Amino acid sequence: MAKKRIALFGGSFDPIHTDHVNIAKACHEQLGFEEVWLVPAYLNPFKKKQNSIIKDRLSMLKIIESQNSFIRINEYEIRNQRATSTFETVSYILEHYPENDFAFIMGSDQLDNFEKWNEFDKLIKLVPFKVFKRQSAINQIIVDKYNLEVFEFNNNFLSSTKIRNLIDLDKQIPEINDYINYNLLYLHERLENQMDQERYLHCLNVGTMAKELALVWGESEQKAFIAGTLHDVTKRWDEQKSHWYLEHYMPGLLLEPKQVWHSFTGYLHLQKDWLIKDTEILQAVFNHTVGSPDMTRLDMIIFCADKISVERNYPNVEYFRNLCFENLEQGFKELLQMQYDRSIADHGVENIGKMLINTVKYWIENEEN
Structure with a gap:
């Protein structure tokens, strides 16, 4: 034989x-x-x-x-x-x-x-x-x-x-x-050239916090971990590179203030370069800075996790942490209001962009009226 x-x-x-x-x-x-x-x-x-x-x-x-x-x-x-x-x-x-x-x-x-x-x-x-x-x-x-x-x-x-x-x-x-994307393999190689160590640790902390919130609120822990970990993937890009991505793929967003561009370029980078297909993960990254009127629960989790991650140390941060675990939507609204107030204080109401204003109008002002 x-x-x-x-x-x-x-x-x-x-x-x-x-x-x-x-x-x-x-x-x-x-x-x-x-x-x-x-x-x-x-x-x-x-x-x-x-x-x-x-x-x-x-x-x-x-x-x-x-x-x-x-x-x-x-x-x-x-x-x-x-x-x-x-x-x-x-x-x-x-x-x-x-x-x-x-x-x-x-x-x-x-x-x-x-x-x-x-x-x-x-x-x-x-x-x-x-x-x-x-x-x-x-x-x-x-x-x-x-x-x-x-x-x-x-x-x-x-x-x-x-x-x-x-x-x-x-x-x-x-x-x-x-498989690589879903399990966040090679994360250090893929992020180390794009950000400093402090930002890298922040990303890891946000991923962990998002996973903990997802467990409490019945969302996918892994999706929350991925979106949270990658939310600032383009935060340290230079203006020229960020401008190129927005100009080629979403030119209308160039009208938004530069300090929030990383939300949009992060979405584009993960979609175009990492080839992440999951729209829930991508949307959560897109909405993590200025939000939107149609925030999903996962979007809120990433938005909140970014503001209450373990290394954050601003007045009342423990209050916001506890609130997000007790009432996610209320925690999101109060963090949104805080961000809105700070943005106006730092940049003036004329320089905070339409998207943040629209989000605040939908989630806060409409409810008050």
């Missing part, structure tokens, strides 16, 4: 992306491998840390496994709970699955360090290697020296680093991108 041909594809997969899957598809469809085993590393020997926890990396891999009948996940390195060399992994698999015929898959970007792999001299004799061209230029010296086979595939020139940093997300697997 002929042995089943299986391609071993190791990597950090942090996260897995379209090009990883396209390589696996090329192994199956072009090279005739019946299965491709993804072997996620517990810790890549050439890296100091992973960017996401094992649970999340495995969950993303399982999404891919469910979409492709020929893909399997081998958790040998994960179970080891330590950095495991390719030599050790391949040796284990060959010993425990002798009924199969294996080859090892690698990207051409790994060729420069290929000879530095642990016990390389033994490894190169242990299993055939199939190299997939990830870049236009490759280390041909190594290819020729070890008589390696090099293959093309449907290459989008993606990398996990790019995906973590919001580059080329339009080419990423939508379900993986949704």
Whole structure:
């Protein structure tokens, strides 16, 4: 009986992306491998840390496994709970699955360090290697020296680093991108270049406060956590960048005061660049500064959480915190009134924008009348 041909594809997969899957598809469809085993590393020997926890990396891999009948996940390195060399992994698999015929898959970007792999001299004799061209230029010296086979595939020139940093997300697997956004993975990489540490901690605090309010008021804790954490995602953008986004997508909002632009650019950035599709999350970010006449309960939660997060320390903040947990709508109205009064004091009534005025008229003045 002929042995089943299986391609071993190791990597950090942090996260897995379209090009990883396209390589696996090329192994199956072009090279005739019946299965491709993804072997996620517990810790890549050439890296100091992973960017996401094992649970999340495995969950993303399982999404891919469910979409492709020929893909399997081998958790040998994960179970080891330590950095495991390719030599050790391949040796284990060959010993425990002798009924199969294996080859090892690698990207051409790994060729420069290929000879530095642990016990390389033994490894190169242990299993055939199939190299997939990830870049236009490759280390041909190594290819020729070890008589390696090099293959093309449907290459989008993606990398996990790019995906973590919001580059080329339009080419990423939508379900993986949704998982990343919904679980706020790679948050530090995605926010650290856009804001200072104080603002970053504020965002984390608002996310936590929003989650606590959502629990009390029966809204989605995760949606509240996401919207709260990302509400100020563009707060530290410069005026030129903010102006560009509004001019291209919502030019009418350029008439609003610059101090509230970040609500609108945050909405646009999350929609256009993060590719967040959830309209409730997006709307909550949009409304977190000046509100609107049609505030949802989630909108109110984010609006309030921003003003009562744990690091806030202004007169009567404890009163507002308690009120928001006792009566969300009343807490929203009183915080709205406070913001309105402060905005007038700081900028003058002629410079606070129509949107805040319209929100106050709907939620406060109409009720009084």
